[in-house]
Amino acid sequence: MADKSREKDNKLTKKTIIKNHLIERGNEARIIRKIVAIITLVFVLAAGATLLGGYLYIESALKPLDPDNQKQKEIEVPIGSSTSSIGQLLEEKNIIKNGTIFKYYVKFKNISGFQAGNYKFSPSMTLAEITNALQSGKLVQKEVFKITVPEGFQLEQIADLIAKQTDYSAKEIMEKLDDPKTIEEFAKKYPEIITDDMKAKNIKHPFEGYLYPATYSFYEENPSLEAIIDPMIKQTEKVLANYDGALSEKKMSVHELLTLASLIEKEATAKADRQKIASVFFNRIDEDMPLQTDPTIAYALGEHQVRTMYEDLKVDSPYNTYVHKGLTPGPIANAGKESIEAVLNPADTDYLYFLAEYGTGDVYFAKTLEEHNALKKKHITDKRKEASK
Template sequence: MTKKESREKKKPTKKMTIRNNLFERGIEARIVRRIVAIITLILVLAAAGTILGGYFYIKSALNPLDPDNNKQTEVEVPIGSSTTAIGNLLEEKGIIKNSTIFKYYVKFNNIAGFQAGNYQFSPSMTLNEITETLQTGKLVREAIFKITVPEGYQLDQIAKLISDKTNYSKEEILKKLDDPKTIEELTKKHPEILTEDLKKEEIKHPLEGYLFPATYSFYEENPSLDSIIDTMLKQTKIALAPYREIIAEKEMTVHEVLTMASLIEKEATEKADRKTISSVFYNRMAIDMPLQTDPTIAYAMGEHLERTLYEHLDVDSPYNTYIHKGLTPGPIANAGVSSIEAALAPSETEFLFFLAEYGTGEVHYSKTLEEHNALTKKYITDKRKESEE
């Protein structure tokens, strides 16, 4: 056999080539299937492990954190705290394992009505025991004293309330509230509500309008002034929290909102629509018209006025809204939620004037000075004369 014949004999035929290729592909396919099977098995096991791990984690989070640990920890739940905030607080204090699990436990069980106060919890308590305690308001101890701050109160009145319940004099409290060092420390501690606006030279009392109207419970016989002030500022922070987005949308500052709200609060009567009063103030500012609100005159003079007379309107003060346009340098009193909401969502009106009817407090609105003067004569001047006769 020649070399040429030998080479031709060894040369694979087309059929053999196809058969070899199919064989090799079959091997590759089997390898790929094995790899896919292995990867799939790994993924299934991983998923199962994750699900199983999650199940056991959730199960453990629903159980007491430490069934054998009965050590009591005092937990203060501030007024207005959300379920999320309470859960975070309990997790931080080492009472529960996971605040998110707590939140969904509360949600899925339709639990509501948590009460503020000082509680005593331990890691051995179940979520059911914890939520029942929060619902019933079973406190660690009864409050030693309470301070109720009404809406519309000014800083000197609040100082008197604190003085009546503590060993601090009114003068001592006001000095503390106006102390630049105090303001500096509080601004750092509560930057969400206290800003550089408080440092304006023309502001009479930096914290005017920032001590929220509420009932405060205290559990020490002689709490420090710092702790009393801090408690009230925390409540202001809680009260404003739901409105942060709308405040940002309106491009207003907290200081501006509280200032406007304080003017509304001092002008409103029980029969007044705060949102309509708010619209009057905003309508005036829109046309560069002074607000001309009488409570600012009384605040500028530092005294209560039964009636604002023409001679009072010339008082030299940045708080005099008959002389100066726009908002006052700061709030003139604390404002409740209804006035804060009115400051953020005024009614849509064309009114520029309003007055409270003599004897009844009924509020009447008007668009022009002529209408306002007619209403003043009818509902104030004439009614006052009638009552004096």
């Protein structure tokens, strides 16, 4: 009996031991899970903090090192310097925060063509200002003068703007721009946009439409005409580079794009839908109809006109779109981005006519001549009669 009692006690002891062991293992497992969770949370927080810290550091490195410090330091960029070495040099001179980030900024922005030389940089400069200076090869300094070319301005008007800021006369400037040698000079530098299309015998001014409307700063007292014209052509090339695919898709040349865009630019009012105007021109070309756009008459006559008279429509000029079908030989003004994009993305309409209301600039579109004449009577003829009373 005693043996059986001991055997029973041993079994109970074993069960208790196993039970306690299992409880202990369960407790250990819970503790381990808690430790793993804590460690994981610590790693996640550390990784998040690292990423956040890295982001904030990069963001700060892309900004001026010290926006309030405009004191310039003279820095020499040796011939053959790599982007990495330039970045390191700028960091060592306390112009930028981090040379490596400068290198990746240049790579990401696809910037190239840095020139060796002596520069003056300050910690208040942005990376864009620094890279622009390195590309131009010019010392950073205050502008001597600037020229703002508005959208829709014609070449003779731009010549007047240049003449007001320089010692060149408007006549001198136009002679330079109309010289075939000038075309050849810039064709070597900008072969994608300066082409033989500009040499057609009927073109009034070869560079009409090729000097992009924008504001240009100049840092020399008496820059050459080439130095003044160059950034305007360069900006045209830069803008048009964004539309290479669209141009190929429409099977249009740069010259055709700038020509049609210039017609839209001169026709459009502040309230005009340029894409609809573009659709009218395309529809008329498809229907083998003359474009009949009044700004071409003013350009052919060489004078500004508030109203186009019936006698004006007979002017003997290849730019007269009432007489000649298709596009004019070349642009009649410098078009802005909106007009360029309207050519490449015209609205899908059946319109063949449009007109701007007298005094308001509201533009009305019509599919037939009858509709157009009715709109003309209502919004132009009758309005003029009322205004004359």
